[in-house]
Amino acid sequence: MRKNRIREILVGLGALALLGTLACTATQEVVKEVEVEKVVTQEVVKEVEVEKVITQEVIKEVEVDRVVVQEIEKPADPGLLRVGNNGDISFLDSHRSQSGHDVWHGSMLFDTLVFYDRTYTTAIPGLATGWTLQPNGTTYDFTLRQDVVYHNGEPWTSADRLWNYDRCIVALKEKSRCGTTLLDVKEWSAPGPYELRLELDKFNVVFMFHAGNPREMNKGNVESGDVDTNPIGTGAYRFVEYIPGDRLVMEKFVNYWDKGFLAIRPERAVILPMPETQTRIAALKAGEIDLMTDVPFNALEDLDDTDGLQLLRQTGITMSYMTFIMNTREGPMADVRVRKAMQHAVNKEAMHNVIWFGHGEVDCNLIPSKMWAYTPITCPERDISAAAALLNEAGYNAGNPLKIKYIPEPNNEMFVKMGEVFKQNVEEIDFVDVEIEVVDTATWLDKVWFGVEAVDGWPNHEGKIIHKEYDIGDAWYTRWPPDPDGLMQSVLRAGSENGPYLGNNGMRYYNAEVEELFDLGKSTLDKAVRKPAYARIVDIVVNEDVPLIKIQSMPRFYAANMKVRNAPMTPNGYLDFRAWDYDFSR
Amino acid sequence: MLQTAYVVAALSVFVFVMLKLAPGDPAVIRLGKEVTREQIEGERRELGLDRPIYVQYAIWVGNLVRGDLGVAFTNNQPVAPLIVEKFKRTVPLAFAALIVALVVAIPLGIIAGIRPYSWLDNVVTAVSLFGVSAPNFWVGLMLILFFAVRLGWLPTSGYGPPGEGFEFKYLILPAVSLGTSMMGSLTRYMRSGMLDVMTSDYIRTAHAKGLRYRSVVLRHGLKNALLSVVTIITLDIAGLLGGAIVTENVFRYPGMGQMLVAAVQARDYHIVQAVVMLAAVVYVLLNLLADIVYAYLDPRIRYD
Numbered sequence: 001m002r003k004n005r006i007r008e009i010l011v012g013l014g015a016l017a018l019l020g021t022l023a024c025t026a027t028q029e030v031v032k033e034v035e036v037e038k039v040v041t042q043e044v045v046k047e048v049e050v051e052k053v054i055t056q057e058v059i060k061e062v063e064v065d066r067v068v069v070q071e072i073e074k075p076a077d078p079g080l081l082r083v084g085n086n087g088d089i090s091f092l093d094s095h096r097s098q099s100g101h102d103v104w105h106g107s108m109l110f111d112t113l114v115f116y117d118r119t120y121t122t123a124i125p126g127l128a129t130g131w132t133l134q135p136n137g138t139t140y141d142f143t144l145r146q147d148v149v150y151h152n153g154e155p156w157t158s159a160d161r162l163w164n165y166d167r168c169i170v171a172l173k174e175k176s177r178c179g180t181t182l183l184d185v186k187e188w189s190a191p192g193p194y195e196l197r198l199e200l201d202k203f204n205v206v207f208m209f210h211a212g213n214p215r216e217m218n219k220g221n222v223e224s225g226d227v228d229t230n231p232i233g234t235g236a237y238r239f240v241e242y243i244p245g246d247r248l249v250m251e252k253f254v255n256y257w258d259k260g261f262l263a264i265r266p267e268r269a270v271i272l273p274m275p276e277t278q279t280r281i282a283a284l285k286a287g288e289i290d291l292m293t294d295v296p297f298n299a300l301e302d303l304d305d306t307d308g309l310q311l312l313r314q315t316g317i318t319m320s321y322m323t324f325i326m327n328t329r330e331g332p333m334a335d336v337r338v339r340k341a342m343q344h345a346v347n348k349e350a351m352h353n354v355i356w357f358g359h360g361e362v363d364c365n366l367i368p369s370k371m372w373a374y375t376p377i378t379c380p381e382r383d384i385s386a387a388a389a390l391l392n393e394a395g396y397n398a399g400n401p402l403k404i405k406y407i408p409e410p411n412n413e414m415f416v417k418m419g420e421v422f423k424q425n426v427e428e429i430d431f432v433d434v435e436i437e438v439v440d441t442a443t444w445l446d447k448v449w450f451g452v453e454a455v456d457g458w459p460n461h462e463g464k465i466i467h468k469e470y471d472i473g474d475a476w477y478t479r480w481p482p483d484p485d486g487l488m489q490s491v492l493r494a495g496s497e498n499g500p501y502l503g504n505n506g507m508r509y510y511n512a513e514v515e516e517l518f519d520l521g522k523s524t525l526d527k528a529v530r531k532p533a534y535a536r537i538v539d540i541v542v543n544e545d546v547p548l549i550k551i552q553s554m555p556r557f558y559a560a561n562m563k564v565r566n567a568p569m570t571p572n573g574y575l576d577f578r579a580w581d582y583d584f585s586r
Numbered sequence: 587m588l589q590t591a592y593v594v595a596a597l598s599v600f601v602f603v604m605l606k607l608a609p610g611d612p613a614v615i616r617l618g619k620e621v622t623r624e625q626i627e628g629e630r631r632e633l634g635l636d637r638p639i640y641v642q643y644a645i646w647v648g649n650l651v652r653g654d655l656g657v658a659f660t661n662n663q664p665v666a667p668l669i670v671e672k673f674k675r676t677v678p679l680a681f682a683a684l685i686v687a688l689v690v691a692i693p694l695g696i697i698a699g700i701r702p703y704s705w706l707d708n709v710v711t712a713v714s715l716f717g718v719s720a721p722n723f724w725v726g727l728m729l730i731l732f733f734a735v736r737l738g739w740l741p742t743s744g745y746g747p748p749g750e751g752f753e754f755k756y757l758i759l760p761a762v763s764l765g766t767s768m769m770g771s772l773t774r775y776m777r778s779g780m781l782d783v784m785t786s787d788y789i790r791t792a793h794a795k796g797l798r799y800r801s802v803v804l805r806h807g808l809k810n811a812l813l814s815v816v817t818i819i820t821l822d823i824a825g826l827l828g829g830a831i832v833t834e835n836v837f838r839y840p841g842m843g844q845m846l847v848a849a850v851q852a853r854d855y856h857i858v859q860a861v862v863m864l865a866a867v868v869y870v871l872l873n874l875l876a877d878i879v880y881a882y883l884d885p886r887i888r889y890d
Contacts, residue, residue: 082748088848090618091661098618174628177620228662243671244663245848246745246840270748274838282730282742283838289748442610442853449619450626452609460623490620503620 079266079582081563084280086294088245088273092231093222094215095168095178100478100574104271107577108250109151110233112212113142113161113196115578120316120482120571123208127156127216127234128196137203140211144194147257150218151238158190160219167222168214177503181210205522205530209481236262237269247272264581284309284559291564291575295557297357297414303559312558312567312575317370319487319571320478320554322360324422325448328547329458329508331471332402337394339546342472343380344387345426348551355417360552364542366488367534368553372527373484375535377542388429401431407448407470410441415474418551422472448473449506458508461499468508476554477504482571484534489518491548492541509547514540590870594863601862602643605855611635612659612853633659646859656856660848665856668845669864673827675745675752676841679764679834680826682757684819686765687772692808692815694769695776699811700803702781710773717770726763726836733759743838760837764830768822775818779811786810813883820876824869 087101094102094110114123114131128142148156165188168178184207187199200207221232231239236258237250248271256262272289274280280292281299285306295303295311304311324346326333333339348362361369364379396402406422408415416438423434439447446452447469457467479487494501494510501508514537521533541547556573567580613629614621630636634645649656655665691714698710734742746753783789784807792802831843838844842861849857880887 080748089661090616093662096662098616098620174625175617175632177618177625180620228657229664242663243840244658244661244668245672245844247748272744272748272838274743276835276838278727279730279743279836279838282727282735283744285735286738286742288742288744440610440851442608442612442615442851445614445619446609446611450614450623462623500622500624503622506619 079268079563081266081269081291081582082289083269083271084274084283084289084292085271086273086277086280086292087275089242089248089271092229092239092242093227094217094231094233095164095172095222096176098177101273103574104269104577105231105239105248105250106215107235108237108269109231109235109239110215110217111148111235112215114208114212116209116570118568118576118579123211126212127161131211138200140198140200140207141191142196142198144196145257146194148234149255149257150221150234151232151253152218152221153255154218154220156216156234157193158196159193160216161196162188162190163219164214164216167217178214180503181213203523205525206481206483206485209483209486236265240268245273261578266582281559284561287561291558291560293558295559297355297359297557300357300359300557308561310560310562310564312560312564312569314555314569314571314573316569317368317482317571318361318553318555318573319368319480319482320476320556320573321366321368322418322551322554323475323477324418324549324551325473325475325507326547326549327468327471327507328545330456330468332394332396332404333471335394336544336546337390338396338402340380341387341390341394341429342426343542343546343549344383344390345429345432346422346549346551347382347425349382350425351418351421352552354421355414356552356554359557360554362552364550365538366491366541366550367484367538368487371482371484371487373531373534375531375538377535377538379542384428387426391429391432396431398431401433402429404432404434404471405469406434406436406472407439407444408436409448409474409476410439410444415476418474459498461495473506475504475506475548478554478572479504480570480572484530485518485522488534488537489522492537493518507547509545511540511545593870594866597866598647598859598863599643601859602646602855603639605853605858606639606642608853610853612855615852616659646856650863655860658849658857659854660852660857665860668857669842669860672840672842672845673864675839676827676830676834676843678752678757679760679830679839679841680823682761683764683768683826683830684823686761687768687822688819690765691769691772691776695773695811695815696780696803696808698773698777699780700784700807702777707777710777714770714773714777717766717768717773719770720766722763722767722830722832723836725766726760726833729759729763730836743836745840756839760830760833760839763837764826764833772815772818772822775815776811779814780807783807783811809883813880816876816879816883820872824865824872827865827868 083104085101085104087099089101089105090099091097091102092105094106097106112126113128115126116122117124125145127145127148129145131140131142133140144158144161150156165182165185168176169182169185170179172178184200184202184204185198186201189197191197216234217227218232221227221230226232229242234257236253236256238253240249240251242248249268251268252262252265254262274283274292277294277296277299280289281303283289284292284303300311303309324342326339326342328334328339333342352358352360352362363369365374365377367374391397391402404426406419408419416436419436423436426432426434451457451466451468453464454467455465457465460466477491479490490502490504492505492509492514494505494508494515497510499508499510501510517533517537521530524530556569558567558569558575560567563583565581565583568576570576611626611630613626613633613635616633617625617629627636634642646656653666655669657664658668694710694713698707701707730742733740740759741756744756746756784803789802789806792806827842830841831847833839834841834844835847845857846861848854849861
């Protein structure tokens with residue numbers, strides 16, 4: 001009897017083990033079947049591609065950004081690109097995308113009307129082969145490419161393009177930022193099946209930087225709701241599979257219009273969300289991924305010294321800068337003397353060395369030194385006595401100490417380190433006490449970025465009282481387009497003292513002169529007019545209003561194995577998918 | 587069972603209310619930072635978040651009854667297939683970790699229990715304390731660095747080769763990492779159970795009857811010592827099936843834990859509610875299983 005019971009226990013334990021093993025094995029069987037199908041499909045795709053390469057020799061179109069690519073063209077061997085991304089995508093629907101994690105599939109699955117050359121200052125043909133700006137300065141006429149098809153085989157025409165404008169500018173107006181870069185577009189029409197006309201309400205010097213938007217999506221795909229599980233575009237890759245938190249798989253779209261581009265790209269691309277930094281680094285070192293995003297500054301040296309790996313770095317203009325932002329409407333930071341005191345108290349050099357290991361460029365000027373609009377200014381020096389004197393003037397002293405609540409942005413330990421250095425710097429003044437409150441993203445958005453409706457706070461343009469709990473926080477701004485307007489306007493502009501504040505103005509900053517200078521800078525191509533306008537804006541921000549404190553520019557780094565070649569980075573820190581290529585021999 | 591249904595229903599209300607009370611707005615997270623208040627309000631209307639909380643709850647329950655768990659706020663993916671997919675991945679990890687833990691913990695616990703305060707017991711105690719106290723993420727990273735990066739024997743992370751399906755070798759390191767902490771606590775419980783049992787009267791009687799030592803330990807001692815261990819195993823499995831949060835993140839193992847953390851951070855009510863419901867049901871079922879196992883192990887326990 002007892003023997004039987006022991007046997008039953010052992011059988012029970014065995015069953016548990018078996019259950020686990022069976023679960024694994026069953027999945028493996030299914031996977032094997034799927035793999036066989038994939039191999040067969042790949043064979044077919046290869047055959048089709050051979051035909052396409054032959055056809056390509058006949059119909060090859062030479063374009064500005066293709067010249068370099070054609071020189072290193074190779075036969076399209078099968079290849080797999082594996083990207084370790086520092087987060088998961090937000091939406092497959094590109095019109096709804098809202099994070100940098102959506103850039104990969106956004107640029108691979110969906111084309112845009114124009115692309116940019118490698119200086120990222122000039123638009124070049126994309127889905128549009130050419131365009132003209134009429135003498136009135138507000139009418140753009142685009143000629144559209146005629147050999148474009150969607151991934152489902154449907155031909156692409158101007159009617160599809162109009163639908164994309166309808167969706168972004170009208171239908172999604174209150175649900176997505178898709179149309180926010182197209183606010184100047186008042187009318188869109190199609191004089192012919194491959195002609196498009198856009199009417200702006202006024203001349204906009206940076207319009208062509210936004211003219212690519214929105215990314216081209218498929219009406220039927222969106223209206224059927226399939227876009228969230230099987231998106232269709234006209235891009236160089238087509239969607240294969242997405243498992244949230246696990247992977248996004250795409251493969252070459254053999255009917256893509258740009259055969260030269262396609263020829264030097266890997267057969268498949270897999271985007272793997274890897275939020276844990278050490279996991280990404282380990283996977284890259286072990287050869288399990290080809291490319292990792294968001295290399296932490298403390299790992300740069302190690303990865304650079306690792307055989308078979310390379311660091312990809314920004315070489316041109318960096319449209320990315322790190323700041324301390326301040327709540328200019330509530331609490332102690334509503335007093336400009338306190339904000340100026342903070343500017344004197346912060347030790348930017350210490351942060352530069354301790355947090356970013358000497359990478360980046362310390363400056364108070366929001367405009368980077370490589371940009372044409374850069375005008376050197378004298379930055380306020382670190383001066384604790386001057387900071388203390390300003391605080392005394394504002395009424396703070398040993399009897400009335402200044403308490404500051406610092407709420408760092410979540411999900412990156414760098415921001416907490418910034419808070420710690422800030423606390424150390426500022427607390428050198430005896431009567432200042434900094435409290436660092438670490439919160440999650442949702443809470444941070446409430447306490448710092450958007451605020452919440454409350455009894456006490458600052459009225460917004462709708463008359464609602466909005467309270468923000470932070471005094472000082474941090475913001476890592478990465479902007480587009482590479483123009484002083486693109487760099488600063490969404491950070492510093494607002495409709496009035498009460499808003500609406502543009503998307504990156506977490507400080508709720510407003511200055512009527514700044515608004516006029518932005519309008520002036522945007523209204524002309526004449527750099528002799530624009531440059532002093534932007535210099536004055538910088539002067540107001542640094543020396544008069546101080547809604548934020550720029551610490552330094554923030555270069556971005558990626559790390560990759562040697563399969564990845566010629567990988568330039570855009571000014572806003574993304575790898576330029578149109579420009580880089582892949583070494584199939586490695 | 588009726589009591590179980592009450593518990594699950596109460597839990598669903600509790601979680602729903604707590605999520606709503608927590609700061610943070612799913613509409614804001616869904617839209618990102620660079621939007622206006624008008625866009626946020628529009629999104630809230632679209633998601634039905636502008637309705638009273640009891641209406642939202644009633645809608646959610648109504649959909650649940652029809653088998654519709656809704657779509658994820660964060661990416662518009664349907665929740666039901668998502669949960670199934672993640673659960674399918676978490677189950678092998680949980681059981682593999684359990685096996686790793688049991689294979690090590692039971693023999694070590696027995697050895698330590700029958701030779702208390704000996705050098706063997708000291709070694710086992712050290713090993714089990716390491717298992718209990720070493721942080722999961724640290725153990726995981728060390729395993730990755732040694733077995734994957736340095737030796738290259740096993741993959742660093744994931745569930746299978748990129749872009750493909752499951753492969754067994756991807757399970758080994760996360761299972762060992764997760765099993766290590768379980769092993770620690772199970773060894774301690776096993777040792778403690780054996781110590782209690784081995785000093786009891788019926789064991790002395792068994793010795794007096796002249797039974798072989800091995801037989802006394804394994805037949806008479808182990809079975810009774812397992813009672814407390816079964817309880818711990820049940821709780822551990824239930825917890826693991828709800829997701830091994832740290833391990834899944836370190837090893838990029840796309841299971842329930844990874845999804846739950848992301849969903850809580852994004853205030854993705856639909857996913858959080860679904861996971862909590864599933865975890866509650868799993869808990870209840872495993873408790874039931876534990877009761878059945880008790881009855882097998884101890885004939886005195888009967889459920890009439």
